[in-house]
Amino acid sequence: MSTPIELEIVGLLQKGDKKAITLLYENYADALYGVILKVLNDEELAQDALQETFIKVWKNAKSYNSKKAKLFTWLYRIAYNTAIDKVRSQTNKTSKEIQIEASNVYKLTSESLNQDVMDLKTHLKSIDEKYQIVINALYFEGMTQQEASDELDIPLGTIKSRLKIGLRELKKIYDPE
Numbered sequence: 001m002s003t004p005i006e007l008e009i010v011g012l013l014q015k016g017d018k019k020a021i022t023l024l025y026e027n028y029a030d031a032l033y034g035v036i037l038k039v040l041n042d043e044e045l046a047q048d049a050l051q052e053t054f055i056k057v058w059k060n061a062k063s064y065n066s067k068k069a070k071l072f073t074w075l076y077r078i079a080y081n082t083a084i085d086k087v088r089s090q091t092n093k094t095s096k097e098i099q100i101e102a103s104n105v106y107k108l109t110s111e112s113l114n115q116d117v118m119d120l121k122t123h124l125k126s127i128d129e130k131y132q133i134v135i136n137a138l139y140f141e142g143m144t145q146q147e148a149s150d151e152l153d154i155p156l157g158t159i160k161s162r163l164k165i166g167l168r169e170l171k172k173i174y175d176p177e
Contacts, residue, residue, distance in 0.1 A: 002066065002070070002071070005023065005027060006070070006071045006072075008023065009023045009024055009027070009071065010064065010066060010071060013057075013058075013061035013062075013064060014061065014062065014064075016061070020058075020061070021054060021057075021058060024054065024057065024075070025054065028072065028075055029050065029054075031072070031076075032050060032053060032075060032076070032079040033046060033047075033050050035076060035079050035080055035083070036049045036050055036053070036079050036080075036082070036083040039080065039083035039084065039086075039087065040083050040086055040087065045086055045090070046083070048086070049079070049082045049083050049086050050079070052082050052086075053075075053078050053079045053082045056078050056082060057075060057078055060078070081147075120170075123170060123173045123174070124136070124170065126173065127166055127169040127170065127173075128166075128169070130162055131162050131163075131165055131166030131169060132166070133152065133162075134148060134152070134154075134159055134162040134163050134166060135163065135166045135167070135170075137151065137152060138159075138163060145159050145160060145163070
């Protein structure tokens with residue numbers, strides 16, 4: 001059951017009323033900051049992530065569906081995913097600092113490349129579209145199974161089944177025995 005303040009905030013968000021952000025901040029900022037700080041363990045990054053969270057909430061306000069999740073659950077998911085994105089971007093930033101001398105990029109030969117995998121996207125097109133969509137979301141767009149379920153509006157169990165069947169279909173192409 002939603003509280004009166006939740007109902008008011010949701011109503012304001014749906015109308016695009018900026019007062020919603022003030023109410024969201026007053027009622028949820030501390031809890032969301034706590035979630036983000038726990039993931040990031042860095043106060044400055046956590047403050048940035050909190051700000052990004054509120055921007056995402058504002059931009060995606062019309063996509064909130066009270067039948068799918070309570071307001072706090074929706075906010076929590078956005079905050080948590082924003083924090084995870086920050087972790088990933090920090091990890092990527094440090095992993096991209098490569099020493100050219102240590103790189104073997106220029107030493108690759110065509111024999112060291114698996115030619116069968118080079119045409120994966122071509123083979124992917126040969127399986128049923130419902131499996132393609134799930135595999136694309138999980139492997140090429142980097143979504144988790146839960147994120148794919150939410151984004152594609154497909155039950156989580158169906159995502160898992162389609163992934164398993166899709167991979168089985170691809171295996172038949174690569175290993176026809």
